[in-house]
Amino acid sequence: MFGLDRKDLTLFLVVVALALFAPFLLNPFPSDSGLAQFNAGYPDLMQRFVIFGIFAIGFNILFGLTGYLSFGHAAFLGVGSYAGVWMMKLLTMNVIPAIIISVIFAGLLSALIGWISLRRSGIYFSILTLAFAQMCYALAYSVLTPITGGETGLQLNLDDPRIIGASQTAEGNIPVPHLFGLEMNQTWQLGMGGWEFTFSAGYYLAAVVMLVSFYLAIRLFRSPFGMMLRAVKSNQQRMNYTGLNSRPYTLAAFVISGMYAGLAGGLMVAMDPLAGAERMIWTASGEVVLMTILGGAGTLIGPVLGAGLIKYLENILSKINKGVLEQWFAVMPDGIDTFLVTIVYPFIGKGWHLTLGIIFMLVVIFLPGGLVEGAQRIGKLFRRTRKPAATDDPEHHPKPQPHVGE
Amino acid sequence: MGILEVKDVNKNFGGLKALSDVNLSVRENSVHAIIGPNGAGKSTLLNCLVGKLIPDTGSVMFDGQSVLGRKPHEINQMGISRVFQTPEIFGDLTVFENxxxxxxxxxxxxxxxxxxxxxxxxxxxxSMAEQMLADVKMLEKRDIHAASLSRGDKRRLEMAMCLVQRPRLLLLDEPTAGMSRADTNNTIELLREIRDKRDITMAIIEHDMHVVFSLAERITVLAQGTPLVEDTPENIKGHPKVQEAYLGEAA
Structure with a gap:
């Protein structure tokens, strides 16, 4: 079905189910319980999960398949955002043209940067992309202020032309991004017992786009083109002596992943119509590298998992403050509670980066294949415990050997 | 007129004369061996044929077209495939994908x-790839990662990868270097099969005299960057100049 293998199809259907039921799955705790702050099922965060998922899926097409580590992918996301906002300023508040123009602009910029940077490989390639991304950031932050809004960022105004559609609503407000009339910030609430579930139009648009991008990525991974990209990573010398030109292959992969980043930028604008230079800064580029490695570079689902984990930590851990900690440890005897608060405090709130760093180190050292490898190992563990029982054959079983120490 | 014509090729590395006035003609559908002691310029010559190095002067013509200045992938597309001294395969990919x-x-x-x-x-x-793997008797290994193959199987796979393209000229750079006797004999067997079954031209650079004399129809002896003689294996064996420059020293 869908032209996928059974294994890939299962994976895809699981992701479809996760994406569609995310408002339930991410809200496991009743809204009035103390654990409600671990709920991630609110539209703003769910949108971030899928949008950064798209960003990481695209990055993985370049890094996971060809092994070229780009340190400048945030530039494409940023350019996509700016292009999207301009579309909403000039043409219409419908999100479709904004998203399309984001992808196109990110594709053009990545073609230019890729064409230059791909002359080198390894660390030199990474540095070149980093340099270009920082140039883009500097341009957006100061030089191109008339286009990008400089340090205040690019926002919609009441006097924007918006040729199709209105400059302002009847009430004199800035119109809201919409999909053929369906406003992106529209939500529906569903109360069930103590639970409160929120369904947002914006999230579902982003989720559907993510599913389409994920599907296309699976197709690419299994296609001859995907195989060639893995060949680039494996042995470029052999590739060239086999009559294949590796340059256009890497450039195509670079542009495709740049377009994914632009798509993510366009969706951000569709959810919240503003863009700022900080989206292009180098830490934003580094973040997508972390997501991909944390989840598992070169795997299909890994980058999405990595993006989800990082965005969850960023939004949930950073919201815990000292007061919450004191509340948690209040049951402990005096002295111990203050001790525990002091120990845990650096890892929460603004210190969430410390937690992320520790998790990243542990994953890289013990699970080089990322979270996906972790899942595979757990799966293998279960299979191994089941298997010997099934193939127990008394005829062909080695006799129990006495232990060497006996 | 051979399928591969090398004319007056010179190549210097700094002050070192790696190749001086090399002339070589490889006849179509023959097996041509290039032998010579270490540092004779064999590998430099090969690298000039595949576009890795560009000679300072001279010409290299393949089937009437110059290969000089072309990139390795363009030269391959002309019909030249190359087997490396250490097998160059796609280690992270499966045998079949390779x-x-x-x-x-x-x-x-x-x-x-x-x-x-x-x-x-x-x-x-x-089906083309399956047929090729069956030809080299590796079909049952199709789904394992190429990096985990034995040295002999890697060589076999690399040759399969070259042969499946049906090249007109196959260049082999010490195809049996570092192999056990058994693997060497297997490789010779394989190369013989290829020679007899397909219309293919082979140019072999080789150290191992056993391999050279069991395969080659013509032999060029290279010493200090210049061809000494070119003749049939029988004549080369007894050639005094060759004995002096190469075989005598090796024996």
């Missing part, structure tokens, strides 16, 4: 964007 990639290169050229259809649905490529 053979499919050259099939795609032959069919689609140096670049083609086919990013949507499943690789398995390219039935002509799949």
């Amino acid at each position: 053979v499919m990639i050259p099939c795609f290169a032959s069919r689609d050229g140096a670049f083609r964007m086919h990013a949507y259809e499943h690789t398995r649905h390219e039935t002509d490529i799949v």
Whole structure:
């Protein structure tokens, strides 16, 4: 079905189910319980999960398949955002043209940067992309202020032309991004017992786009083109002596992943119509590298998992403050509670980066294949415990050997 | 007129004269060996043929067309395949994928964007690769990673990857270097089969006299960057100049 293998199809259907039921799955705790702050099922965060998922899926097409580590992918996301906002300023508040123009602009910029940077490989390639991304950031932050809004960022105004559609609503407000009339910030609430579930139009648009991008990525991974990209990573010398030109292959992969980043930028604008230079800064580029490695570079689902984990930590851990900690440890005897608060405090709130760093180190050292490898190992563990029982054959079983120490 | 014509090729590295006035003609559908002591310029000559190095002067013509200034992938597309001294394969890919990639290169050229259809649905490529793997008796290993093959199997796979493209000229750089006696004999067997079954021209650079004399129809002896003699194996064996420059020293 869908032209996928059974294994890939299962994976895809699981992701479809996760994406569609995310408002339930991410809200496991009743809204009035103390654990409600671990709920991630609110539209703003769910949108971030899928949008950064798209960003990481695209990055993985370049890094996971060809092994070229780009340190400048945030530039494409940023350019996509700016292009999207301009579309909403000039043409219409419908999100479709904004998203399309984001992808196109990110594709053009990545073609230019890729064409230059791909002359080198390894660390030199990474540095070149980093340099270009920082140039883009500097341009957006100061030089191109008339286009990008400089340090205040690019926002919609009441006097924007918006040729199709209105400059302002009847009430004199800035119109809201919409999909053929369906406003992106529209939500529906569903109360069930103590639970409160929120369904947002914006999230579902982003989720559907993510599913389409994920599907296309699976197709690419299994296609001859995907195989060639893995060949680039494996042995470029052999590739060239086999009559294949590796340059256009890497450039195509670079542009495709740049377009994914632009798509993510366009969706951000569709959810919240503003863009700022900080989206292009180098830490934003580094973040997508972390997501991909944390989840598992070169795997299909890994980058999405990595993006989800990082965005969850960023939004949930950073919201815990000292007061919450004191509340948690209040049951402990005096002295111990203050001790525990002091120990845990650096890892929460603004210190969430410390937690992320520790998790990243542990994953890289013990699970080089990322979270996906972790899942595979757990799966293998279960299979191994089941298997010997099934193939127990008394005829062909080695006799129990006495232990060497006996 | 041979399929490969090397004329007055010179190559210097700094002050070192690696090749001086090399002339070589490889006849179509023959096996031509190039032998010589260490540092004779054998590998430099080979690198000039495949576009890795550009000679300072002289010409290299393949089938009437110059190969000089062309990139390695363009030279391959002209019909020249190369087997390396240490097998160069796609280690992270499966054996089957390793053979499919050259099939795609032959069919689609140096670049083609086919990013949507499943690789398995390219039935002509799949059957071509399966046939090739069956020919080299590796079909049962199709799904293992190429990096985990034994040295002899890696060599076998690399040759399969070259042969599946049906090259007109196959260049082999010490195909048996570092191999056990058994693996060497297997490789000789394989190369003999290839020679007898297909219309292919082979140029072999080799250290091992056993390999050279069991395969080659013509032998060129290179010493200090210049060809000493070119003759049949029988005549080379007894040639006093060769004995002096190479065999005598080796014996």
